[in-house]
Structures are given as structure tokens and as C-alpha cells.
Amino acid sequence: MSDAVxxxxxxxxxxxxxxxxxxxxxxxxxxxxxNYIATLKKAIDDSFTMCTDLTAVDFLTYASTNxxxxxxxxxxxxxxxxxxxxxxxxxxxxLRIQIPEGEASLPTAFDLYPxxxxxxxxxxxMFGIEFDGHPDPSRILMPEDWEGHPLRKDxxxxxxxxxxxxxxx
Amino acid sequence: MTSNLIAATPxxxxxxxxxxxSRSELTAKEVLREVGSVLRMSEKAAAELxxxxxxxxxxxxxxxxxxxxxxxxxxxxxxxxxxxxEKVLRCKxxxxxxxxxxxxxxxxxxxxxxxxxxxxxxxxxPLNNELVFSLAVEKLLGIDGDIPERATWMRMLLSExxxxxxxxxxxxxNGMDMGAVSMMIYGWREREEVLRFFQKVTGLxxxxxxxxxxxxxxxxxxxxxxxxxAILEGxxxxxxxxxxxxxxxxxxxxxxxxxxxxxxxxxxALGTSGPILRxxxxxxxxxRDLPYLKxxxxxxxxxVGSYGDAFDRYAIxxxxxxxxxxxxYQILDKMPSGDYRIQDKKVxxxxxxxxxxxxxxxxxxxxxxxxGFKVPEGEVYVGIESPRGEIGCYIxxxxxxxxxxxxxxxxxxxxxxxxxxxxxxxxxxxxVAVISSVDPVLGEVDR
Amino acid sequence: MALVRDVxxxxxxxxxxxxxxxxxxxxxxxxxSRSSWAATFGLACCAIEMMGTGAAHYDLxxxxxxxxxxxxxxxxxxxxxGRVSQKMAxxxxxxxxxxxxxxxxxxxxxxxxxGGMFNNYAIVQGVDQIVPVDVYAPxxxxxxxxxxxxxxxxxxxxxxxxxxxxxxxxxxxxxxxITEIAAGATVTPIVLGAR
Numbered sequence: 154m155s156d157a158v159x160x161x162x163x164x165x166x167x168x169x170x171x172x173x174x175x176x177x178x179x180x181x182x183x184x185x186x187x188n189y190i191a192t193l194k195k196a197i198d199d200s201f202t203m204c205t206d207l208t209a210v211d212f213l214t215y216a217s218t219n220x221x222x223x224x225x226x227x228x229x230x231x232x233x234x235x236x237x238x239x240x241x242x243x244x245x246x247x248l249r250i251q252i253p254e255g256e257a258s259l260p261t262a263f264d265l266y267p268x269x270x271x272x273x274x275x276x277x278x279m280f281g282i283e284f285d286g287h288p289d290p291s292r293i294l295m296p297e298d299w300e301g302h303p304l305r306k307d308x309x310x311x312x313x314x315x316x317x318x319x320x321x322x
Numbered sequence: 323m324t325s326n327l328i329a330a331t332p333x334x335x336x337x338x339x340x341x342x343x344s345r346s347e348l349t350a351k352e353v354l355r356e357v358g359s360v361l362r363m364s365e366k367a368a369a370e371l372x373x374x375x376x377x378x379x380x381x382x383x384x385x386x387x388x389x390x391x392x393x394x395x396x397x398x399x400x401x402x403x404x405x406x407x408e409k410v411l412r413c414k415x416x417x418x419x420x421x422x423x424x425x426x427x428x429x430x431x432x433x434x435x436x437x438x439x440x441x442x443x444x445x446x447x448p449l450n451n452e453l454v455f456s457l458a459v460e461k462l463l464g465i466d467g468d469i470p471e472r473a474t475w476m477r478m479l480l481s482e483x484x485x486x487x488x489x490x491x492x493x494x495x496n497g498m499d500m501g502a503v504s505m506m507i508y509g510w511r512e513r514e515e516v517l518r519f520f521q522k523v524t525g526l527x528x529x530x531x532x533x534x535x536x537x538x539x540x541x542x543x544x545x546x547x548x549x550x551x552a553i554l555e556g557x558x559x560x561x562x563x564x565x566x567x568x569x570x571x572x573x574x575x576x577x578x579x580x581x582x583x584x585x586x587x588x589x590x591a592l593g594t595s596g597p598i599l600r601x602x603x604x605x606x607x608x609x610r611d612l613p614y615l616k617x618x619x620x621x622x623x624x625x626v627g628s629y630g631d632a633f634d635r636y637a638i639x640x641x642x643x644x645x646x647x648x649x650x651y652q653i654l655d656k657m658p659s660g661d662y663r664i665q666d667k668k669v670x671x672x673x674x675x676x677x678x679x680x681x682x683x684x685x686x687x688x689x690x691x692x693x694g695f696k697v698p699e700g701e702v703y704v705g706i707e708s709p710r711g712e713i714g715c716y717i718x719x720x721x722x723x724x725x726x727x728x729x730x731x732x733x734x735x736x737x738x739x740x741x742x743x744x745x746x747x748x749x750x751x752x753x754v755a756v757i758s759s760v761d762p763v764l765g766e767v768d769r
Numbered sequence: 770m771a772l773v774r775d776v777x778x779x780x781x782x783x784x785x786x787x788x789x790x791x792x793x794x795x796x797x798x799x800x801x802s803r804s805s806w807a808a809t810f811g812l813a814c815c816a817i818e819m820m821g822t823g824a825a826h827y828d829l830x831x832x833x834x835x836x837x838x839x840x841x842x843x844x845x846x847x848x849x850x851g852r853v854s855q856k857m858a859x860x861x862x863x864x865x866x867x868x869x870x871x872x873x874x875x876x877x878x879x880x881x882x883x884g885g886m887f888n889n890y891a892i893v894q895g896v897d898q899i900v901p902v903d904v905y906a907p908x909x910x911x912x913x914x915x916x917x918x919x920x921x922x923x924x925x926x927x928x929x930x931x932x933x934x935x936x937x938x939x940x941x942x943x944x945x946x947i948t949e950i951a952a953g954a955t956v957t958p959i960v961l962g963a964r
Contacts, residue, residue: 176700176701176702177461177462177464177700177702179702179703181701202590202591203590203591203593203595204593205593205595205705205712205714205731205736206703206714206716206729206731208716208729208731210718210726210727211727215720215726216720216721216722216726217699217720217721219699221699221700221701234701234716236703236705236714236716236731240590240604240606240611243611243612245612245703245705247703266591266593267591267592267739268591268592268593268594268736268739269593270739271417271735271736271738271739272735272736275735279425292418293417293418294417294418294421294768294769294856295418295421295855295856295891296418296855296856299855303423303426303890303891304425304426308890309890310423310426310427310429310430310889310890311423311889311890311891312430312888312889313884313888313894315888390857390860391809391810391839391860391864392839393809393837393839397811397812397813397816398812398857418854418856419812419854419856419857419860420812420813420851420852420854420857421854421855421856421891422852422854422887422889422891422892423887423889423890423891423892424887426889426890426891427886427887427889438886439886442813442814445813445814445817446817491817494820506820506824507824507825510820510821510824510825510826511824511825511826513821514821514824514826517821527818527910527912528814528817528818528910529814529909529910764813765813765814768854
């Protein structure tokens with residue numbers, strides 16, 4: 154079962170000038186940071202008017218070497234993931250953008266999809282990726298003066314050891 | 323004077339400052355971004371918006387806090403409102419007061435335990451959270467085509483009953499926020515019936531952890547049909563009571579009609595979904611448009627409003643209860659017999675009786691519950707229709723037994739972005755109506 | 770009527786049973802326990818069960834707690850229902866400080882009591898790190914019956930008066946000490962909840 158399930162990238166297909174892969178039957182396009190806004194504009198013109206989700210992943214401690222990337226894309230530490238929906242065609246589309254650790258920033262999608270305002274703030278809060286041009290780049294979930302970005306892999310979960318009655322402490 | 327008010331609350335409580343400048347301080351360009359990016363208004367219109375209403379007198383507008391501890395904000399939601407008299411000029415929602423670190427916690431729990439974590443996000447409809455998480459894990463495992471029929475239909479039954487109980491909760495809290503305090507008691511009376519059924523089936527009234535990757539935790543108990551029929555037969559007369567108490571009543575209509583209006587373009591641009599999007603006239607329901615489970619085999623209508631106001635959202639949810647009842651009747655007819663979970667040794671623990679007999683079964687059970695089952699690497703996003711909108715689960719797996727990244731796309735998190743647009747130029751009393759009509763659940767907003 | 774005649778004839782000596790003697794303290798404790806009002810501090814899932822406990826099926830009004838007062842000045846009991854995050858902790862302390870003495874706290878659910886299943890950076894591991902708790906109610910969420918049991922335990926504690934004695938020994942909860950300020954002296958104000 155394991156071989157049939159792991160996807161292999163299909164390098165030939167392109168959409169909006171970006172490579173396409175399929176992940177468990179879902180279409181994923183890999184966008185570079187430079188083409189990010191241009192690709193979003195093309196997607197909007199192509200009826201993908203709703204941005205459902207915008208999140209990020211930190212691949213610092215990823216156990217496998219296969220990140221389901223096409224051969225033309227180099228995997229970086231952070232990856233931004235957008236999920237778009239076309240209401241007319243009833244389709245979903247996923248975008249994956251590689252973001253290097255040293256320059257963890259991306260232009261904001263707020264002007265194209267206003268619904269990404271809170272989602273981009275959450276990504277900044279949790280990962281530290283900055284969005285250029287965001288109207289309110291402040292922390293949204295953690296207190297304003299919190300240090301660190303909790304969902305990064307080098308931020309520990311903060312578990313307090315539990316003391317049980319009678320156990321040697 | 324206004325600056326004192328802003329400084330007083332945040333610094334004293336130490337959660338940190340959140341800024342909101344009054345509208346007279348904004349330039350036309352900033353207003354264009356705030357309002358115009360949704361409405362695609364011209365720069366000239368944005369300039370008019372900044373220059374006209376406020377007589378450029380700072381004392382006339384007041385910035386106050388509503389929440390986080392407030393009886394009408396549906397949880398720990400804080401709103402900074404800029405008021406001119408009773409009129410709300412601008413609003414800024416501030417969230418994070420219930421941030422639980424569930425996505426980080428999810429990386430520490432196995433896939434079998436993940437349901438307990440995820441179910442506490444949208445605690446008004448917990449089974450839907452578990453459902454979307456299980457669907458995502460099954461897609462990653464590659465077993466999403468092999469789930470037994472009975473398990474799928476049972477999931478649909480529980481999901482629809484959960485939709486009904488969540489909408490009844492909405493009816494209750496909406497009524498209470500508008501002042502019809504008896505509605506709180508009526509809504510809870512109905513909800514108790516559904517929760518009693520859930521307790522019989524899953525063992526818990528809330529936060530069940532019943533829908534797990536591979537199927538469900540247990541089969542439906544004997545006599546479940548009678549219990550469901552009792553619920554379904556008792557409801558229509560009660561819903562008719564709500565129509566008398568609220569829908570046709572002039573005070574109710576005055577309070578909700580024309581309040582919190584949002585247009586279809588705004589709703590789509592802001593990413594809202596569920597009753598908010600449907601109230602604007604966009605007929606988007608994931609059960610029909612991107613069907614999951616067996617929703618393409620049941621017959622139901624998608625309720626759509628036309629004015630995009632709070633009354634439409636109330637009426638949509640009331641009628642969605644009726645549609646869910648229709649679906650449950652069809653499920654009662656179509657429920658097949660069979661397994662309640664997939665019999666794949668990798669995912670499913672053995673039946674409890676076998677543990678006494680067989681050593682293998684014991685080891686197998688032990689491994690699944692301590693180590694967890696390994697899920698092949700990859701990433702997947704699954705979205706379903708929860709009572710509040712599209713709830714999605716994005717999982718990245720690296721081949722181990724715990725998710726590498728678990729992200730839940732919470733509908734209320736995105737819907738709350740619509741609050742400023744709905745409240746603009748309304749009265750402060752309408753602010754309560756608007757929040758109530760959006761029906762946010764702060765557990766999933768903050769995760 | 771015979772009672773009135775007895776009093777008119779002999780004054781207080783005509784009363785056959787001494788029904789008026791009793792300690793004021795007992796009366797006060799009795800009435801406090803039977804009309805305690807809860808402050809709305811519903812945070813998460815436990816709030817839904819708390820609302821359910823106040824609803825018709827598991828009626829709280831029969832215990833005198835039918836209203837949940839939003840203003841902490843008018844509330845006696847703070848039922849902390851739900852998980853308390855780092856951002857919410859100062860707010861909770863401020864609400865607790867605004868409540869008038871005598872006040873009690875019920876920690877409802879495991880997240881409020883110990884942090885529950887969320888042993889991580891974001892959740893305060895037990896509200897007793899912030900406010901003094903009188904009764905802990907376990908459960909995730911506690912069923913309405915459990916919450917009613919907790920409330921009744923608290924009512925019994927109020928009526929027995931143990932709370933007043935204990936609290937006097939440990940600084941009365943809010944640690945409010947009144948000192949005389951000399952006329953004309955400059956006083957630096959204490960900001961509640963400041964780090």
C-alpha cells in the first residue's frame with residue numbers, strides 16, 4: 154500500500170507558469186517568491202476568487218528526504234501554503250511557496266484577497282514570516298510582548314513535567 | 323481623552339497594546355485598503371469616505387473595548403469599537419484569548435489521539451472537527467476509498483445531528499442576545515435531546531472523540547432508530563414555536579432586518595463561508611458542491627438568503643435544521659449493515675474480546691495505542707461543511723506516527739474578519755446582533 | 770393570632786418558643802449560600818456545559834443561582850469554565866480583583882484545574898496559579914451533574930463557614946491590606962495586574 158500512495162512528481166505539467174504536482178489527487182502548484190503576486194493575479198482572473206486558507210510549515214526537522222517537490226524547486230526551511238477555491242468551476246487549488254530562513258518574508262496577499270489579513274498575522278505570529286505591506290503586522294494569537302514564534306520546530310512545546318503523588322521527584 | 327481610554331485597559335492588564343487609530347486620522351489611502359480592497363472602490367470614493375462624516379473633532383469619537391469578558395461576545399472575543407455617539411464607525415476584533423496551542427499539541431499526539439485534540443476546537447460541533455481530521459488522515463493513508471458503507475452513513479448521521487444541535491445552540495444564544503431570554507431555555511431544551519442521544523452512542527455529551535481515522539470507535543447501540551425518530555418527531559412543533567416567538571414577530575424583525583449587511587463580493591473576497599456566504603445569495607455548500615461522504619446520494623436543499631443581513635442568517639440556520647432533519651430521515655432509511663470501521667490491521671485496533679485470547683492481538687492493540695500507526699509521507703487538505711462554514715484540515719506527514727504539521731482551517735477565524743464590514747455605520751446595539759449572527763466559536767478562532 | 774395576643778399581654782416573655790435567637794452569622798452564611806450569583810467567566814467548552822446547567826433540564830435556579838451577572842461587582846462566585854491562556858490570565862486576575870468580598874472560585878473542568886490535556890506553552894497550568902480556588906470540578910467537560918455537585922459542595926462550605934475562617938488565616942484571598950495614609954503624603958498607586 155505504501156508505494157501506491159506516495160506520490161511522484163509529474164514535471165511536465167505547468168499552470169500559470171509554475172510546476173504542478175499532485176498530492177493524493179489534489180492539484181498543487183509550486184510558486185516562487187518572485188512570481189507570487191503575479192501568480193495570484195492570474196489565479197483570480199481564472200475564477201479562483203476565494204482564498205480559503207493560508208498557512209505555513211517549518212521543515213526544519215522533517216524526517217524524510219522526499220518533500221514531494223518537482224525537480225525544478227529547491228526546498229527551503231519554510232513553506233507557505235495557500236488553498237484557493239473556484240466557486241464557478243467547483244475546484245480547489247493549492248499553492249506552495251518556498252521561503253528561505255534568512256529572508257523569511259513575502260509580499261502580502263491582502264490587496265488581492267482581503268480575507269488573508271488574519272491568516273497572515275497568524276503566520277507571522279506562529280512562524281515569524283513577515284508580510285511586506287500588510288496593514289497591521291502585529292501578533293494575533295500570542296500576547297504582544299511574547300518572544301519567539303511557537304510553531305517553529307526549534308520552539309519547544311513547553312510541557313511542564315507532571316508530578317505524581319508518591320513518585321520520586 | 324480618547325488616548326487615556328486606549329492606554330487604560332491594555333497596559334493595566336498586561337496583555338500588550340493593540341492600536342486602533344480613529345478614522346479621522348486615517349489617510350484616504352489607508353481607508354482604501356481597509357474598505358476598498360474588498361469593494362474595489364475608487365480612490366475618489368475613499369477620499370470622500372475619510373473627509374465627510376466626522377467633523378474633525380477628536381472628542382466626538384470614542385474608542386472603547388467590548389470584551390474579552392462580556393456576556394454577549396460568544397466567548398472571549400475583544401472588539402475595539404470607535405463610536406460616534408451610538409454609531410459604530412470602525413471595529414477591530416482582537417483574538418487570542420483562548421489560544422491553546424492545539425496545532426503544536428497536535429504534533430505531539432499520535433493520529434489516534436489527534437481526535438481528542440481537534441474535537442475541542444469548535445466545541446459547539448465537535449463531531450465535525452473529528453470528521454475532517456479523520457478524512458484527512460484516511461486520505462493520507464490511502465484508505466479513504468475503503469471505509470465501510472455503514473461507517474460512512476453513521477458519520478453522516480452524527481454530523482447532521484451535530485449540525486442540528488449547533489444550530490439550536492445558535493437559536494438559543496441569538497435569542498438571548500436579542501433579549502428573548504426564554505429562547506435560551508427553549509433552545510437548550512431541544513439541544514438536550516440531541517445530546518442525550520450522543521451520550522447514548524458515544525458516551526459523552528460533548529467532545530466525543532468518536533469519529534476516528536478508519537471509521538468510528540463503536541457501533542450504534544440497539545434501539546438507536548427509536549431514539550432518532552423521537553428527536554425528529556419532537557422537533558417540528560418546537561421549530562414552529564420558534565417561528566411564532568421570533569420569525570414573525572415585529573420586534574425581532576426590526577432588530578435583525580437590515581442589520582449587518584454584507585454583499586456577495588465582500589463575502590467571497592473575505593473568504594467567509596457557511597451561512598454568512600449563503601445569506602448574500604451565493605449558493606455554496608460543500609455538501610453539494612464538493613461532496614464528501616455520501617452527500618451526493620441524499621436529497622436536500624441548500625438554503626440561500628438574498629439580503630445578506632442578520633435576519634437572513636437566522637432564517638438560513640433555522641431552515642438548515644429542517645434540512646438536516648430531512649437528511650436524517652433519509653439516512654434512517656438507507657443505513658446499511660456492516661462494519662463500523664475498516665478492518666485494516668494497520669489502523670484498527672482488534673476487538674476487545676480478542677485481546678484476552680490472542681497474544682498478537684494484545685501486542686497489536688498495545689502498539690496502536692502507544693506508538694500509533696505510521697502514516698505515509700505527504701500533505702493533504704480536506705474541507706467539509708461545518709455549521710459555521712468550511713472547516714478544513716491540512717496535514718503534512720513525514721512518515722512517522724505523529725503529524726509533522728497539523729493545521730485546521732477554522733471557519734470562525736475567517737468569518738470574524740467580516741465583523742468590521744458588517745458593523746460599519748451601525749448602532750452599537752446592532753453590534754451584538756451582528757456578532758451573534760456570525761456565530762463564532764472562539765475555540766476554533768484561537769485554536 | 771394567639772402569638773400576637775401573647776406578645777401584647779406579656780411582651781417578649783409571652784413568646785413560647787425562642788424563634789428569634791440565633792446567630793446573625795449563621796443567618797448571613799445561610800443566605801449567602803442560597804443566593805450566590807455567578808460571574809460569567811465561560812471561556813471554552815465548559816461554558817457550554819455551564820449554560821446547559823443553567824438551562825431548564827439541570828436547572829440552577831433551584832439553588833439560587835439563576836442569574837449569571839456579567840458585572841463582577843455584583844457577583845459572588847467566579848466559575849472559571851474553560852482553559853485560561855497566557856493572554857487571558859491578566860484579564861482573569863483583574864476580573865477576580867474587581868469582585869467584592871466575600872467571593873469564591875470554582876475551577877470547572879480539568880483545563881481550569883490543572884491545564885488539562887493541554888500541557889504546553891499557551892495554557893496556564895491551573896488557575897490556582899492566578900486566583901485562589903475553593904472547589905475543583907473535574908471532567909472534560911464536567912457534566913452538569915458534576916457542576917451541580919461542585920456548586921453544592923461550595924454552598925456547603927459557605928454555610929459551614931469554613932471558608933471565612935480559612936481565608937482570614939491566609940490573607941483573605943485578594944491580599945488587600947489597608948494602611949492609614951497620613952494627610953498630605955504622596956502615594957504611588959498600585960496598578961493591578963501589572964507585570
